[in-house]
Amino acid sequence: EGSTEVVEVTPDTFEQTVLKDTRVWVMDYYADWCGHCIHYAPMYKRISASMKDEARVRFGAMNCAAHGAFCSEIDVHAYPTVRGYRFPDLKDADQKRGGDIPRQEFHSEAGFPKWIRGKLPA
Numbered sequence: 001e002g003s004t005e006v007v008e009v010t011p012d013t014f015e016q017t018v019l020k021d022t023r024v025w026v027m028d029y030y031a032d033w034c035g036h037c038i039h040y041a042p043m044y045k046r047i048s049a050s051m052k053d054e055a056r057v058r059f060g061a062m063n064c065a066a067h068g069a070f071c072s073e074i075d076v077h078a079y080p081t082v083r084g085y086r087f088p089d090l091k092d093a094d095q096k097r098g099g100d101i102p103r104q105e106f107h108s109e110a111g112f113p114k115w116i117r118g119k120l121p122a
Contacts, residue, residue, distance in 0.1 A: 006048050007060040011070035017060065018085055019096065024057045024120055025085040027098060031065040034079040040107075044080075047112050056120050074098070082106040087119045 009017050009027065018025045028044050030037035041061075048059035064071035064079065071077075074097040083098030084090050090099035105115045 005059075006045055007058065009060040009062045011062075011067050014062070014070070021058065022086075023055075024087055024116075025098075026057065026059050026101070026116065027083050027085065028059075028061040029064050029071055029076040029079065029081040029083065030061060031079045032063050033065055037080045040080050043109050044082075044106075047109060051113050051116065054117070054120075057116060080106075084119070086121070088121050089119060 006028070007017060018027065028037075028040075030041070032038075044059070044061070051057060051059075062071070064076055076083075082101045082103075084093050084101050085098050087093040087099060090101070093099035101115075106112050108115075
């Protein structure tokens with residue numbers, strides 16, 4: 001069973017939580033001072049909740065204002081940045097940096113779950 005929870009991930013928990021999991025992960029890299037991120041967060045939580053019946057995917061978030069060195073290391077320089085992990089057809093989704101999810105996809109509350117479901121492994 002999936003989770004409605006958006007998991008707050010830190011550099012210390014990233015490898016164990018995201019990289020070593022067999023499920024697909026969607027990660028929101030944000031900064032707590034970023035107005036756009038603050039505005040996006042409730043939508044991201046609703047998208048996560050709307051997919052609670054989908055056990056193959058989890059949603060996480062990392063505050064890059066608190067973890068700037070880690071976010072720089074994985075090339076996150078704009079907020080919010082949303083990346084996918086273990087999506088079969090997403091470039092770099094098998095890497096630590098993750099695969100870039102297009103802004104027009106993750107900004108669509110109705111469309112993003114459809115996009116995710118269309119990309120999940122069989």
